[in-house]
Amino acid sequence: MTAASAIEPKPADFFEIWTSSLSQVVGQIAGSAMPCLVRAEAPTDLPPAAEDDLWALVTSAGGLRGEMRLRLSAATTLRLAQTFMSEPLAPDAPLTADHREAVIELLRQISGIVASAAKSKWGEIQLSIELATTPPSWPPAETAWLHAGEEGAGSMTLEIGLSAALAAELRATKTEIANAPVGSPAASSPASSEQHPGALNLLLDVQLAVSMRFGSRRLLLSEVLDLSPGTVIELDRRVQEPVDLLLDGRLVAHGEVVVIDGNYGLRVTDIFPMAQPSARQSGSSK
Numbered sequence: 673m674t675a676a677s678a679i680e681p682k683p684a685d686f687f688e689i690w691t692s693s694l695s696q697v698v699g700q701i702a703g704s705a706m707p708c709l710v711r712a713e714a715p716t717d718l719p720p721a722a723e724d725d726l727w728a729l730v731t732s733a734g735g736l737r738g739e740m741r742l743r744l745s746a747a748t749t750l751r752l753a754q755t756f757m758s759e760p761l762a763p764d765a766p767l768t769a770d771h772r773e774a775v776i777e778l779l780r781q782i783s784g785i786v787a788s789a790a791k792s793k794w795g796e797i798q799l800s801i802e803l804a805t806t807p808p809s810w811p812p813a814e815t816a817w818l819h820a821g822e823e824g825a826g827s828m829t830l831e832i833g834l835s836a837a838l839a840a841e842l843r844a845t846k847t848e849i850a851n852a853p854v855g856s857p858a859a860s861s862p863a864s865s866e867q868h869p870g871a872l873n874l875l876l877d878v879q880l881a882v883s884m885r886f887g888s889r890r891l892l893l894s895e896v897l898d899l900s901p902g903t904v905i906e907l908d909r910r911v912q913e914p915v916d917l918l919l920d921g922r923l924v925a926h927g928e929v930v931v932i933d934g935n936y937g938l939r940v941t942d943i944f945p946m947a948q949p950s951a952r953q954s955g956s957s958k
Contacts, residue, residue, distance in 0.1 A: 682842045683834060684710065685793065687816045690832065693785035694820055697778070702755050711817040718817070718829050719745050726772055727804040728779055731923055733944045735795030738838025739923065741808045742779065743831040749775050751828055776803050794841075800944075805908045806890055813839040837922050884929075884938055885916040914941055 691708045699706035726749040730740035744752070746767050753771035754761050756778045783799040790797055812833025821827040834842070887907030899905075909915075914926035917938060927938040 683814045683816075683839060686790070686834075686842050687818070687832065689786050689789045690782070691818050693782045693789060694818060694830070697782045697785060698752070698755060698820065701778075706820055707822065708818060708820045711819055714817050714831070715819060715829055718831075719747070721807070722746065724767060725749075725807075726775060727807050728776060729802050729804045729808055730779075730783065731800045731802075731944065732797055732838060733800075734797040736790070736797045736838060736841045737922070738841055739808070739810075739835040740838060741804070741812065741833045741835075743807070743833075744775065745829070748828040748830065752778060772803060776801060798944075806888055808833075809888055810835055814842075835922075880919060882924075883918045884927075884936075885918055886929075887915075 687710045691710050695706045695708040721743065722745070724746040726742075726744040726746075728742040728744075730742065732738055732740065747763065750763065750765060750767050750771055751761060753759075753767075753774040754765070756774050757771075759765075780801050783801055787797050787799050813836040814834040816832050818830040818832060819827060820830070887909030889905055889907050891905075915929055915938065916923050917925040917927055917940065924944055925940050926942040927940040930937045930939050
């Protein structure tokens with residue numbers, strides 16, 4: 673398994689961990705070795721994006737913070753699901769909701785291996801995976817394709833796109849600081865907020881823009897041009913589902929919409945580890 677040279681070294685290391693973890697987990701389930709490799713360019717036989725593609729959103733917290741998006745074609749989704757569910761490999765079988773949920777569960781198992789393998793480079797990280805009903809709206813800052821299986825009709829390809837935030841985290845040098853011997857210049861670098869809490873205190877009064885995301889919807893240009901007052905656009909999220917709290921486009925929490933003195937507000941229900949509030953922020957919402 674060799675990362676393509678066109679991918680930057682540190683993101684390439686991260687893609688390699690995903691590749692080896694995919695090979696390990698799927699190989700164990702299938703009962704035979706699963707060859708995998710990273711490609712910097714999409715395979716020529718990869719079908720274009722289609723409505724029946726599976727999209728998964730991966731949120732990383734802890735030592736690495738940001739988001740990833742995974743795209744799997746219907747054929748790859750079906751083959752992975754049949755392997756995971758111990759079903760006969762039937763490429764002409766219909767792709768069901770159970771198959772999609774099975775692949776999401778498989779990806780969660782793979783992400784657990786990734787988090788363990790990445791610890792030596794980036795420290796403790798937490799990866800959460802959700803099935804996305806539509807492709808994420810943000811453009812990837814770095815893209816790679818994980819190719820699994822022998823070449824031919826039975827091969828599988830996973831497209832991975834890193835958000836700008838996660839790509840920047842991967843390119844940072846804080847792994848060298850985290851792994852440096854105690855007492856070395858790197859270990860005493862002011863980049864460590866735990867060793868230099870005063871440096872962080874200087875930033876506590878900086879104002880940050882947060883926003884709430886109720887859902888999304890992809891529209892054709894013709895549909896956008898047809899918009900008029902009174903038009904209702906249905907989003908991909910139900911009323912009872914939590915909304916997202918975004919910090920500079922990054923998902924940091926989930927919550928429930930409330931009304932406070934005639935203004936919208938958010939009652940936070942879940943906070944990602946990267947966004948644990950300080951004592952001065954506890955109990956507040958935007």
